Amino acid sequence: MTTISPDVVTQVARLARLRLDDHAAAHVTQQLNDILAYVRQLQAVPTDGVEPTSHVLPLSNVLRPDESKPSLPQTSVIALAPATHPPFLAVPKVLEAG
Amino acid sequence: MSATSPASLTIHELRTRLASRAVSPQEVVDDLLARMERLNPRLNVYAAIDPDRLRQQAKAASPIRGRLAGVPITVKDNICIDGELTTCASKILAGFRAPYDATVIHRLRREGAILIPRANMDEFAFGSSTENSTYGPTRNPWDLDCVPGGSSGGSAAAVAADVAIAALGSDTGGSIRQPAAFCGIVGLKPTYGRVSRYGLVAFASSLDQIGPLTKDVTDCAWLLSVIAGQDPNDSTSAPVDVPDYVAGLQQPVKGIRIGLPELSVEGIDPEVHRAIQDAITVFQRLGCSTVPVTLPNIGSAVATYYIIATAEASSNLARYDGVRYGRRVSGDNGQGTLLDMYERTRDQGFGAEAQRRILLGTYVLSHGYYDAYYLKGMKVRTLIKRDFDDALARCDVVLLPTAPSPAFRLGEKIDDPLQMYLSDVFTISANLAGVPALSVPCGFSSQGRPIGLQLLAAPFREEVLLRVGYAYEQATEWHRQQPE
Numbered sequence: 407m408t409t410i411s412p413d414v415v416t417q418v419a420r421l422a423r424l425r426l427d428d429h430a431a432a433h434v435t436q437q438l439n440d441i442l443a444y445v446r447q448l449q450a451v452p453t454d455g456v457e458p459t460s461h462v463l464p465l466s467n468v469l470r471p472d473e474s475k476p477s478l479p480q481t482s483v484i485a486l487a488p489a490t491h492p493p494f495l496a497v498p499k500v501l502e503a504g
Numbered sequence: 505m506s507a508t509s510p511a512s513l514t515i516h517e518l519r520t521r522l523a524s525r526a527v528s529p530q531e532v533v534d535d536l537l538a539r540m541e542r543l544n545p546r547l548n549v550y551a552a553i554d555p556d557r558l559r560q561q562a563k564a565a566s567p568i569r570g571r572l573a574g575v576p577i578t579v580k581d582n583i584c585i586d587g588e589l590t591t592c593a594s595k596i597l598a599g600f601r602a603p604y605d606a607t608v609i610h611r612l613r614r615e616g617a618i619l620i621p622r623a624n625m626d627e628f629a630f631g632s633s634t635e636n637s638t639y640g641p642t643r644n645p646w647d648l649d650c651v652p653g654g655s656s657g658g659s660a661a662a663v664a665a666d667v668a669i670a671a672l673g674s675d676t677g678g679s680i681r682q683p684a685a686f687c688g689i690v691g692l693k694p695t696y697g698r699v700s701r702y703g704l705v706a707f708a709s710s711l712d713q714i715g716p717l718t719k720d721v722t723d724c725a726w727l728l729s730v731i732a733g734q735d736p737n738d739s740t741s742a743p744v745d746v747p748d749y750v751a752g753l754q755q756p757v758k759g760i761r762i763g764l765p766e767l768s769v770e771g772i773d774p775e776v777h778r779a780i781q782d783a784i785t786v787f788q789r790l791g792c793s794t795v796p797v798t799l800p801n802i803g804s805a806v807a808t809y810y811i812i813a814t815a816e817a818s819s820n821l822a823r824y825d826g827v828r829y830g831r832r833v834s835g836d837n838g839q840g841t842l843l844d845m846y847e848r849t850r851d852q853g854f855g856a857e858a859q860r861r862i863l864l865g866t867y868v869l870s871h872g873y874y875d876a877y878y879l880k881g882m883k884v885r886t887l888i889k890r891d892f893d894d895a896l897a898r899c900d901v902v903l904l905p906t907a908p909s910p911a912f913r914l915g916e917k918i919d920d921p922l923q924m925y926l927s928d929v930f931t932i933s934a935n936l937a938g939v940p941a942l943s944v945p946c947g948f949s950s951q952g953r954p955i956g957l958q959l960l961a962a963p964f965r966e967e968v969l970l971r972v973g974y975a976y977e978q979a980t981e982w983h984r985q986q987p988e
Contacts (some may be wrong), residue, residue: 415863422818422866423825424859425847438864440922445807448880451887459889461710461740462938462963463697468739480602483687488832497832498826500842 409439511535511666515723522567522574523872529574533562539667549662551622551639561618567728570616578671581622584703593637596625596853606703608731610778624658627855629707631925637856645987650911653683659717660687670718676711679930681943686944686968690724695963696938697742700735708816711935721974725749752967757975758791763899773909779947779955794823795893801887807934812879818865819833885936892937902960903931906943912951942969
């Protein structure tokens with residue numbers, strides 16, 4: 407693993423739905439490379455046969471009775487959205503004109 | 505300020521005076537408001553203050569019904585209060601009013617507390633200095649040129665400066681303990697699963713915990729007793745009974761085994777090192793024994809954390825897209841596409857550190873890098889957890905500094921993310937291992953900046969932490985010091 411280029415950062419930004427201009431991409435690439443260089447010290451830690459930990463509690467499959475319960479009223483949740491067409495959320499057009 | 509100013513009191517002192525009607529909830533709130541008016545312009549601990557709303561709550565408050573009857577509790581800007589703004593100090597949540605109470609808020613209300621929103625913080629809790637806030641930085645009451653720590657810097661500075669009685673914060677990698685240490689107060693990160701996360705805006709879901717920031721250990725126990733416990737709305741909250749933490753404080757500490765990890769002194773400020781050595785002497789005088797322990801993988805904690813925390817954050821922050829809540833930025837007079845709206849909203853809504861963490865998290869999770877970073881990070885997390893299991897099998901509590909240095913100056917680390925991350929070197933492993941950790945004041949630097957010590961215990965052994973912390977506090981005077 408070597409350093410990452412501004413092009414890779416721009417590609418990752420696109421995946422994350424962030425818009426980085428070239429100047430910002432160059433600056434953040436440098437910072438990410440510093441952080442990744444530090445993080446790469448983990449490669450030296452032996453982990454053969456070690457199970458990954460995604461969660462520290464010995465809990466699995468927390469279940470409750472399958473009964474419906476009241477939830478937040480639709481109107482109060484819809485009211486939080488920046489644009490609505492009650493009872494729907496409104497978004498810009500999804501497809502490019504073409 | 506007179507020593508009996510209600511704002512300067514602890515929860516337990518205030519409860520006594522409220523119960524005997526020596527002071528009313530209105531007088532407490534008025535005193536806090538007067539101090540806010542004077543100090544908030546300098547300290548910037550509150551993102552907003554609504555005097556009318558606070559006075560209404562005080563008027564309606566009973567001085568007797570509930571463990572927090574008539575006691576104001578300050579709440580970090582990432583914990584939902586029904587109908588109140590909850591913005592995580594981010595532009596992307598500007599104007600967002602929570603549609604429900606977080607479980608901890610419900611529990612505070614049930615015990616009669618008065619709620620004071622919204623303590624300043626690093627945006628989405630991303631930071632160790634409270635400089636990454638859309639409301640501007642919070643300042644340290646002990647030295648206005650210094651940061652209060654972060655991300656719960658508003659909560660910590662408010663408690664230290666007596667513009668709060670006590671506060672709630674959240675801790676993902678040290679965000680309660682490090683600001684508590686920098687501001688000379690007490691802060692607790694409970695065991696993962698001890699306190700419900702329902703209604704806490706998610707940063708890294710496998711690490712986040714809500715906890716108290718208080719003027720002394722008794723208050724910390726008091727507040728934890730109220731907020732702890734299983735919650736059907738958070739499936740990661742644990743089915744473990746909640747003891748009476750306040751009643752347990754006076755239990756003897758003689759014979760308690762304090763684990764002292766071998767740490768490379770390099771990177772620890774000499775004054776912090778000295779304060780910890782002095783604290784060890786105090787513990788020995790109290791009848792505790794000391795046991796050498798090893799945490800062989802603690803040196804990997806920061807690297808592991810910045811993989812796991814950013815991976816989880818990038819995933820959690822995908823929900824801020826300008827569709828369901830918060831802010832939307834549309835281009836081209838609203839004629840742009842959905843994708844264009846997403847990008848503009850997120851670009852203008854998230855600050856620099858949030859964007860950096862989203863990028864890093866997206867990268868370590870992406871195809872081709874997942875095994876090398878995220879999977880590797882989760883495996884090293886297992887090793888760090890085992891280190892604590894082993895160490896805590898041989899002692900009752902582990903003692904560490906809370907932070908490697910006292911508070912640093914504003915601007916000192918803001919352009920060097922890696923240096924900022926390294927200020928969490930001693931707090932991060934408690935989150936990775938899921939164990940509880942308490943920060944207690946243990947001295948001052950020659951420049952008058954507070955220093956904190958940190959005690960860590962096995963999962964759900966908060967009562968031991970609080971008992972040992974209480975004994976230390978009773979034997980010392982650090983927690984009584986006040987900023988000018």
